[in-house]
Amino acid sequence: MNVTDILTLQTILVGDSGVGKTSLLVQFDQGKFIPGSFSATVGIGFTVSHHWLYCSIWDTAGQERFRSVTHAYYRDAQALLLLYDITSKSSFDNTRAWLTEIHEYAQNDVVIMLLGNKSDMISSRMVRRDEGERLAREYGVPFMETSAKTGVNVDLVFKAVAKELKHRAAQLPNEPKFHIHEFIQTQKKESSCCSFL
Ligand SMILES: Nc1nc2c(ncn2[C@@H]2O[C@H](COP(=O)(O)OP(=O)(O)OP(=O)(O)O)[C@@H](O)[C@H]2O)c(=O)[nH]1
Numbered sequence: 001m002n003v004t005d006i007l008t009l010q011t012i013l014v015g016d017s018g019v020g021k022t023s024l025l026v027q028f029d030q031g032k033f034i035p036g037s038f039s040a041t042v043g044i045g046f047t048v049s050h051h052w053l054y055c056s057i058w059d060t061a062g063q064e065r066f067r068s069v070t071h072a073y074y075r076d077a078q079a080l081l082l083l084y085d086i087t088s089k090s091s092f093d094n095t096r097a098w099l100t101e102i103h104e105y106a107q108n109d110v111v112i113m114l115l116g117n118k119s120d121m122i123s124s125r126m127v128r129r130d131e132g133e134r135l136a137r138e139y140g141v142p143f144m145e146t147s148a149k150t151g152v153n154v155d156l157v158f159k160a161v162a163k164e165l166k167h168r169a170a171q172l173p174n175e176p177k178f179h180i181h182e183f184i185q186t187q188k189k190e191s192s193c194c195s196f197l
């Protein structure tokens, strides 16, 4: 994708409280990570990011009590990033419930991406990468592991989603679903990740 393309992208971040939605957003938008500080999002957060992409990002609160607030934002999302925390089995197990909610409230053609965040926390890993890949294949969605702390794969997530939307906008029906590996060659520093289905 020609990164000078300016694309608009309405994105929503969902997933259990504490998985790193806000941290991923701050890393993407400001390129920084604020260690240790965990202040749970209340209601909904919003950021407009002006990289190579004009991206309005809704950062939702993972806590159950804000769920009804989140529902209202699914409808307008073109892209939906569903995060779990690789150090939290429950956040991974809950992704199925999130996917059910997404299918209930979001547009049918929303681009969904499953992200296993906190990939830097190698010694505390509770969810293997292949478990994330398997779940992603089961639901037919692309998957990546990310770290909001080190920035690994964070830009790549938004590039990959933007490229999918570009393909769809260009109505290139015969094109294969875009393959994330294209980005790998150009982003040596990024870790490997599975291709899109
Ligand atoms: N090591 C590491 N810590 C992370 C990462 N992402 C988030 N954290 C930490 O995990 C905690 C929760 O991060 P948040 O970004 O606030 O989580 P959230 O998903 O926005 O939580 P809610 O707003 O309650 O839904 C914070 O202490 C972050 O510093 C990561 O990739 N690696």
Ligand SMILES: [Mg+2]
Binding pocket: 021, 022, 023, 039, 040, 041, 059, 060, 061, 062
């Ligand atoms: Mg948050």
